[in-house]
Amino acid sequence: MKNSSVKLLGWVLILLVGGCVDPYRPPEIASPASYLVVNGFFNSAPGTTTTIQLSRTQNLTDPKAPTAESKATVTIESAHKDIYTLKEGTVGSYTLTGVTPVASETYRLHVKTTAGSDYYSDYVPVLTTPPIDSITFHPDNEGLQINVNTHDPKNNTRYYRWEYDQTWEYFSEFNSAFEIVNNKIVDRTQSVLQCWGSENSSNIITSSTTRLSQDVVSQFPLIHIPSYSIKLGSKYSILVRQFALTQAGFDYYDQLAKITQSIGSIFDPQPSQITGNIHSQTNTSDLVLGFFRVGSIETKRIFIRKSQLPGWYTNNGLGTCDIDTLGAGDILKEQPGIINLYIPGLYLTTPLPCVDCRLRGGTIQKPSFWE
Structure with a gap:
């Protein structure tokens, strides 16, 4: 009986304390x-x-x-x-x-x-940014590490900042021959098999060489991409922008x-x-x-192909793209992705994101710089 009273008192105190807490x-x-x-x-x-x-x-x-x-x-x-x-x-x-x-x-x-x-x-003052010497990459146990290298032979820069733009090529799981337009199944006139995704840097990336005898930045880490990322599934590109800073700007x-x-x-x-x-x-x-600030920007772009990387598994974010056969009536009702005609009156279908690469955030417009 005594233990029960103690437990009851404990719960009452918890409720009272919780009831007295207001969000700050x-x-x-x-x-x-x-x-x-x-x-x-x-x-x-x-x-x-x-x-x-x-x-x-x-x-x-x-x-x-x-x-x-x-x-x-x-x-x-x-x-x-x-x-x-x-x-x-x-x-x-x-x-x-x-x-x-x-x-x-x-x-x-x-x-x-x-x-x-x-x-x-x-x-x-007007600052001249030294050129980017190279952008290097190497696989590790977790994915792909991308680094930047630069130097100022005059030892004048000392303070650096970087930004980058990422672009990657990826594909739908299946090529789609048909689509639904105005509640009708029609031939697809625009391929949605190949897409390009993009993402810009959001973190502030800086480095200083003031503690070094030479103004050299060697293998400075810019970004690490997980091995399973869709960015590494086909071809990937990164454009790096480099800025020279004053000490006040760096601080x-x-x-x-x-x-x-x-x-x-x-x-x-x-x-x-x-x-x-x-x-x-x-x-x-x-x-x-x-x-x-007043000054110049130096830029450099590299491309990385899947063939240059280990045989990593790429997570397409789609789960399982199961194939089904549906008639026209069921297709118009369920609105799946249509792969192709199976037999007259029946179509091979799959979830729509499995055939339309745009539904994973990319665009079918090929970037002008793409090799």
Whole structure:
């Protein structure tokens, strides 16, 4: 009887404690404050277009896409008072063509919004990014590791950042000869057997050679792809973009990476306020997110074919693509994928994603760079 009373008391305490717990919602989550976000740089490569994108932050509970900052006046100014005005094309996207920065000059970004707020970046130098020496890859026990190699023989760069775009070729399990259009079975006029998927880097990737005697980046890891990934099922390509940074730029991206990519335990960096080199001239408490830089980009692309890799199993994400035979009436009712005519009145069918590669997120449009 005594044990039963103790257990009952325990359950009552648990219910009372649970009932007293309210979810903690920091004021920042529902904060109406909207800060300017600046994305882009002044491209120093001759004949290229400089693009600066402006948008606004939003609170964490807002399901809508970030709001673009439209109709702003955006200029790039040199320390010697040369001023270049960018033109808005797509809403929130401002471009400048036909202007190449002078290597010995410094520049800053100036944004004036329709609300009358002025934002200036610090003056920054023109940085020349050294070429990418090579992109290498090697299989390991878990998949494919892709690395980047570069160096600056003048030992001037020291701080690097990378982005990449992935593209991969993949195929449907079966070639489809028919499709359903306007509730009729008709010949398929466009092949959906071969597709290309794509994905851009989302993490911030930086490295520094300041602790080395030579400005050499050797076998720096960019991405690891699991061996079963559909990306490695046929042919894969990666385009790597390399940027030289100042120490201030490196510190900004390095800190941003730590607080956005390494939060999850008590040992990780705690959330904190971080801003770049752009500041409000109108209100010092008005934060700006982003870092303005001037310089060039170096790019390199490689292709990797399945024949260059171990005989890994590729997970197509479809499960089992069972084949069935159905008549026209059942096909119009169930809407499966149609492989081919089996006998008059009957068709070979399978789940639609097994014959239409577009249903796995890709496109049938072959990329212009594809070999």
